[in-house]
Amino acid sequence: MEFNPTDPDTMRRLPLNAIRSFYVAAQAGRFRLAAEQLGVTESAISHQVKRLEQLLGAVLFERQGREMQLTPVGLRYLASVRRAFGELTRATAEIAGSPDQARVTLTLPTSLAAFWLIPRLGELQQRHPEINLQLLTTNRKCDFARENIDLGIRYGHGSWPGFQAVPLLTEQFFPVASPAYLDKRKQTRPEALLRSAKLIANALHPGEWEEWALAHGLAPPPMEQALVLESSELILQGTMEGVGMAMGRRPIVDRLLASGQLVALFGREARSAAGYYLVRLKGESPTAAARKVERWLKEAAAEPAAASLPSKTHAARGRKARKARP
Template sequence: MLNQISRNRLPLLSLRAFEAVARHQSVSNAAAELCVTPGAVSQQVKQLEELVGVHLLRRKGRTVELTDAGQVLRPALTQAFQTIELTLAAIARGPRHNTLKLCLLPTLAEKWLVPRLSRFHGAHPDCDIQLMTSFRDIRFEAEDVDMASFMGKEVPAGLEGIRLFDDAFQPVCSPAFLRDTCSLATPADLSRATLLHSVRRIDDWQRWLDSAGMAKLEPKRSLSFENSSLAIQGAIDGLGVAIVQRVYVAELIKVGVLVAPFDLVARSDIGYYLVWSTTRAATPAFRAFLQWIRQEVQDSTA
C-alpha cells in the first residue's frame, strides 16, 4: 500500500498524470498538456489506482469525474506541484524592480483588488502586476511572491501586513428573486429560500442566523460553491440568497444588481490582510504598491 512506500519510491509520473486529468476532467486534454498519448495517461492513472487500492476516477462519456478518493487527492497534488513550480521560479528569478507578484484569495482578487487596479496603473504606469489566486498560505522564503492575502486575527510572526477590511457578512439576492421568487420580509422567510454559500465559509449562514435570533431555521435547500465569487454570481443569477462579505458586493448593491433584504450584518474578530516577508528587500514597485494600497484602505474606511 501507499503508506508503506518511502519518498524515493513515490509514483511521480502517475501522480502527475492523475493531477492533470483531475484538473482538466479529460484524459485527452491531460495528455496534450503532458505531451504523451491518452493511453499512456490512462495507464499511469490505472497504476496509481492499483497502488492505493481504490478508484480515483470514473468515466462519464468523453469526460471523467472524480470519486470521493480522487476529490481528496486532487487538491493536495495540485498544491504540491504548484509549490514546486513556484519554488523553482523563485530560484531562477533575477532582479525585478518594476514587477510585483501577488497571490490572493480568489474572491478578494476578483471583487476587491481588480476593480481598483486601474487607479494604481494610472498612477504608476511603469509598474507591472502579476496576480495569482490560491487558498493556501504562501511560504515567502521559498516562493516567488511579493505579497499575499491572509485571514486571521493578526499578522503572523515573521511577516508584516496591512488590514484591508474586517470580516463582516450579510445576505444578498437579486431584485428579481426578491420580487418574483421569494419575498423576504423577516429572517424567518429564509426558510422558503435556497441559501447560497462558499464551502470555505460554511459557518457564515449559521452565525448570521444566530445573530438574527433564528438559530434553528431550516432552509428550503442550500447550494454551496467553491468560493464566494461563485456564490455572488449565483445570487445575481437568481439561484437564491447568498451570504457574502459586504465589501465584495457594496458596488453591486449600489448599482442595483443585488439587494440586501436585511440590515443585519454579522461580524467576527478576524480580518483580511495583505502580508509580506520582513526579510525581502523592497523594490520600487513594492514600495509604490504599498503606499497606494494604504491609501485605498484609508479611503474605503473613511
C-alpha cells in the first residue's frame, strides 16, 4: 500500500491503531505490558505489529528471551513515531485548553538549579504566571522524547548529536573560602596559602587546582591530603562551613560571593573550556510556553552578576589591614 499525501483517503487508510500498538510496545519492551496499558489482549498487540511490519516490508522487533528488542529499522521508525505523537499531544493540549498546556519541563544540573536558577524563579513567575515550569535536576543525559522534556541546560562543549545547542553561560573558576576560615589563616600570599590550607577537590574536575595554578604561574599545590567530594553542592557546603578552600565556579558561586558567604581569594579567574548550553531536540517545534522560557533564560544569563567578585580580594584586604595597624 502506498501513501500519497495528496490523496484524501490517506488518513483513512493509515493504520493508526497498529502504529499506536507498535509505539506502546516499543516503550514497554514486552507485548504483554503493552496490552495491559492499552486494555487489549497480547495477541491483539502481536497482530497489529505484524500488520504494520507487513505494510512496511520490514521487521520491527526481534525476540530476545522474554523481551522484544527493536531492530535498527524499528529504532529509526520509533524516533519518527515518537516525534509525531509528541506533536499531536502538544497540539491537542493547546487547542483543547488542557491545564497542562503551559507546562514546560526543563532539565539541568542540580548545582546550577540550586545556586543559579531557583533564586531567579520568582522573576519568571512574575513575568509569566501562566507557565508551569517543572524542573528535572540531574547530571545524567536525559532522553528528551521519552521523558517529555521541552528544554535542557547541559554542561559541556556544545556538541550533542540530535540536539540544537545555544551557548548560555560561560564558566570561570578560582579559589574561594569562607571569611571565617580565612580569618584563621596568617598567610595571604597565594603560594603560601595554597601550601598550608586544607584543599577541597572536585571529583568531576580532578585537575582543576593544577590547571588554575599553572594558568597563573604558580606551582601546583600538593593534593595528597585534599578532601575529594563528588558534587558541587557538597563542595560549596563544606567550604561555607569552613572545612577548607575549594575551587569556585561561576556562575554557580556568584550569589554566594555577593552575599559574603564565600570570598574570592586572589581575584584571578581561569576560563573553562566548557560551559552551559541551552538545548532542545533538533527538528522539534517548541510550544509557545517553551519559547517564552527559552527567551527568559537567555535574558537571565545575559544579566551581569551583581557583585559576583568583590572589588577587594581577601589578599588585598589583608594588606590594607596590615598597613592600617599603628
